[in-house]
Amino acid sequence: MFYFFFQSRNNPSTDPVVVYITGGPGCSTSLALFYENGPFQITDNLSLVWNDFGWDKVSNIIYVDQPTGTGFSYTSDEADIRTDSQGAAVDFYDFMQAFFEAHPQYARNDFYIIGESYAGHYIPAFADRVQRGNNNKEGIPINMKGLAIGSGLTEPEIQYKAYADYALSMKLINQSDYNSLGQLVPQCVQGIKLCGNSSGPSSACTKAFYDCTDIFNRIVNITGNTNYFDIRKKCAGKCYDFSKLNNFLNQESVRQALGVGDIQFVTCKRSVYDPMKPDWMKNYEVVIPALLENGVKLLVYAGEYDLECNWLGNARWVDAMVWSGQKNFVSAPSVPFKVDGEEAGLTKSSGLLTFLKVYNAGHWIPADQPKASLEMIKRWMQGIPL
Structure with missing residues (x-):
């Protein structure tokens, strides 16, 4: 190393x-x-x-x-x-x-x-x-x-549930966007819980990755050229x-x-x-x-x-x-x-x-x-x- x-x-x-x-x-x-x-x-x-x-x-x-x-x-x-x-x-x-x-x-x-x-x-x-x-x-x-x-x-479960709340509070999305994103949360949370179950299949963790990052990716798509590392900035x-x-x-x-x-x-x-x-x-x-x-x-x-x-x-x-x-x-x-x-x-x-x-x-x-x-x-x- x-x-x-x-x-x-x-x-x-x-x-x-x-x-x-x-x-x-x-x-x-x-x-x-x-x-x-x-x-x-x-x-x-x-x-x-x-x-x-x-x-x-x-x-x-x-x-x-x-x-x-x-x-x-x-x-x-x-x-x-x-x-x-x-x-x-x-x-x-x-x-x-x-x-x-x-x-x-x-x-x-x-x-x-x-x-x-x-x-x-x-x-x-x-x-x-x-x-x-x-x-x-x-x-x-x-x-x-x-x-x-x-x-x-x-702590992914808490943090991924917070994405839409943060985005709405910072006016990156509107209320309609927020409501739509809310429909993705249950599947994300379920996936995280299955991933956390050591007896569950390893594929559950990979599926949770895609289900949960979909929440973040949709916010990024809505915000367009906003820099998600610093929302004050724009970038392409x-x-x-x-x-x-x-x-x-x-x-x-x-x-x-x-x-x-x-x-x-x-x-x-x-x-x-x-x-x-x-x-x-x-x-x-x-x-x-x-x-x-x-x-x-x-x-x-x-x-x-x-x-x-x-x-x-x-x-x-x-x-x-x-x-x-x-x-x-x-x-x-x-x-x-x-x-x-x-x-x-x-x-x-x-x-x-x-x-x-x-x-x-x-x-x-x-x-x-x-x-x-x-x-x-x-x-x-x-x-x-x-």
Whole structure:
């Protein structure tokens, strides 16, 4: 598995170790590294400049290409291509064991798993695997302190039911559209329940994928050229151009420096995405309560203008999660998240659980609100209320 590792610009010996996970599934974490919260950004002439808001200012940060087959991670055995997040979690745990064996000086640092989008599936699965490894004394103990999911897909039943509500509230659809979309929800929900039944056929999960994504696709069709990653924007065809990233990483000199041989970098790979379709509608919220009860804190954050993994669906699953602190969290007041005296979002927190709706942001929050996102993650890791 290929990864980038950057020491903290502050204090590598004491700052936490963060693993940042990108979604897709099948999209390289180089996207986050060079377009969001990494230490560098790529210029038009393919040189690198410092990112003043890189998260390496407050952490030692790892960007790992996973599942196997993503980015520069590769395999010669098709059996290594994963079909669910539990399988990816096996590889992730092995990777972290190898990392801390190679870099034992970081093994005692606080450890956080953070990511975005489809990482809403990965992160709970990975954290569950780390927790089990620690409990069973399988290898090097990992000092896991918290998880943060940004604009993620974690609890599909609640989140897919929220699509039409969000779209109507943001005036992307009208009431007639809303009523029509409502007729698709029961089949989606039934499919998710069948997918969640371990004794049911695996084909049920694939069918649920198509039934549920039909809700999202119909909203996208209604909105026309609205960018579903940021509904403030319009686009036709591809909404984002990542050609600079591809051009930079595919330079022979860069590939040699990275030790990846003749592997050609591709931003997002269908060869990883397609096998993961049966995993899409599985509910990974179910493992989070046990993590909270074991003292692992959770931050869920989402941009107000993201349709893809909208804040409303994320807020609803966080509220609905059953754990010992649920009642206190649900009744907790929402308060402004301020950065340099300006309101940058709305947050709710109780105990180990925090939710943040980020203002003026779409799907990729560190790209849209770099200063606010750095302040968010710094305060949260340091235990300072947002």
